[in-house]
Amino acid sequence: MAEPDVVLTNPSQAGGTREQDLILSVQRGQTELFYELVRPYERRVYAAALAILRNEHDAEDAAQEAMLKAFANIRQFRAEARFSTWLIQITVNEALMRRRRERTVVMEGIDGHRSGDEDSEYAPRDFADWREIPSEALERKEVRLRLAEALATLDRKYREVFVMRDMEHLNIQETAEALGISVASVKTRLLRARLMLRDLLAAGWEQGWFSRLPFEKGTKPW
Amino acid sequence: MVGNTVNCEQVWREISNYVDGDVDVGLRAAMEDHIRTCGRCASVLAGMRNLVQLYGDERMLEIPAGFSGRLQKRLAKNVAVTGKRWLSWSAWLVPLAAMALMVGSLVMMNGHGNYLRSQHAEPGKNIPPDLVVVVSNGAKLFHVPGCEFIHDKASVRSMTAREAIREGYVPCPRCLRQYLKTGLLRSHEEVADNDEAEAEGEQEEVLSVAGH
Numbered sequence: 001m002a003e004p005d006v007v008l009t010n011p012s013q014a015g016g017t018r019e020q021d022l023i024l025s026v027q028r029g030q031t032e033l034f035y036e037l038v039r040p041y042e043r044r045v046y047a048a049a050l051a052i053l054r055n056e057h058d059a060e061d062a063a064q065e066a067m068l069k070a071f072a073n074i075r076q077f078r079a080e081a082r083f084s085t086w087l088i089q090i091t092v093n094e095a096l097m098r099r100r101r102e103r104t105v106v107m108e109g110i111d112g113h114r115s116g117d118e119d120s121e122y123a124p125r126d127f128a129d130w131r132e133i134p135s136e137a138l139e140r141k142e143v144r145l146r147l148a149e150a151l152a153t154l155d156r157k158y159r160e161v162f163v164m165r166d167m168e169h170l171n172i173q174e175t176a177e178a179l180g181i182s183v184a185s186v187k188t189r190l191l192r193a194r195l196m197l198r199d200l201l202a203a204g205w206e207q208g209w210f211s212r213l214p215f216e217k218g219t220k221p222w
Numbered sequence: 223m224v225g226n227t228v229n230c231e232q233v234w235r236e237i238s239n240y241v242d243g244d245v246d247v248g249l250r251a252a253m254e255d256h257i258r259t260c261g262r263c264a265s266v267l268a269g270m271r272n273l274v275q276l277y278g279d280e281r282m283l284e285i286p287a288g289f290s291g292r293l294q295k296r297l298a299k300n301v302a303v304t305g306k307r308w309l310s311w312s313a314w315l316v317p318l319a320a321m322a323l324m325v326g327s328l329v330m331m332n333g334h335g336n337y338l339r340s341q342h343a344e345p346g347k348n349i350p351p352d353l354v355v356v357v358s359n360g361a362k363l364f365h366v367p368g369c370e371f372i373h374d375k376a377s378v379r380s381m382t383a384r385e386a387i388r389e390g391y392v393p394c395p396r397c398l399r400q401y402l403k404t405g406l407l408r409s410h411e412e413v414a415d416n417d418e419a420e421a422e423g424e425q426e427e428v429l430s431v432a433g434h
Binding site: 031032034038043044060071121124135137138147148162167169191202 | 298
């Protein structure tokens, strides 16, 4: 198997020893250190909850609840798992449980028509010579908003897999386990999510989303 | 995958796995050969890489204003509850310890504690508290006046049995043997010829055998 083409940053890899120390300390009763332990992941926890619940208030509440559950179960955490993955899985479980409870899954189910059947192939629609959007563009709130809006238009099943894989940086297996689907489904949905997002952003460029970016006139962002 | 060449549809089908490095060496080489000469597939690949890079950036994970504060507050509340449980339990330790000390002091004052000059001695029972007894310097026993086993008779001083007990003295197993459980087991002849030093040693030995 070849090396990954894209190197993904993983916050948990930085300061891993410090994190392990914090985990041990909290497990031994220094509970006041728990926030320090989870602080690097609060964005990821919230994003995971938001990807599933699509409501900021519910996502925040689910994120907080997930943190409390992690705190309550910290003694059961074993070092063979990544703490971040463990935390995200708790969050996904919490969010999925809430969604089931609120019966929103029925409402979500009807939007499958927009993206077609998962098993059917999705062909890219835009083949212009795109210019890359530099990561510095993310400093602009408008760009982040546009990217978030494009993501929000995806069907739930594609959005969830994309968020877990490309934003939460879970691997394929972890994504499958967190969402309770097969590895094959993760790969299929991820492919479709990435291709759809690419086309959505291409359209967004044509509509002027990135018009204030310092690109040459007439060129596209990638 | 067929042979060493792939077409556009095959590239699109595998492009996500390719970006993730999840294709075998043969397919990877075939895709790269194709992409090198296909502008459409090169566009798809470039767009997907850029997409993964952008969405994978930490800045894309925005949280609502005040999220951290609210989270901290909720966690702190929970941690405080946990802490309170410990505190409420530990708070009992202080009065419990104080009570134990008080009880211990009372027991010692009554001669039933560890405050015995002889670690292995038997405190004695039903000794009349106002019974006049004598003690001497460096000794551990109190005696009835005139007991032949008094050690260092020059330093003898009188007091009541209550006071002697309070000071940690224990009854002489000779002259006060009727107040000792173990004393009843021993014959008078056995001890008649011993001096006080021997008596103290014997008493410790007997009490040890008796399980004290």
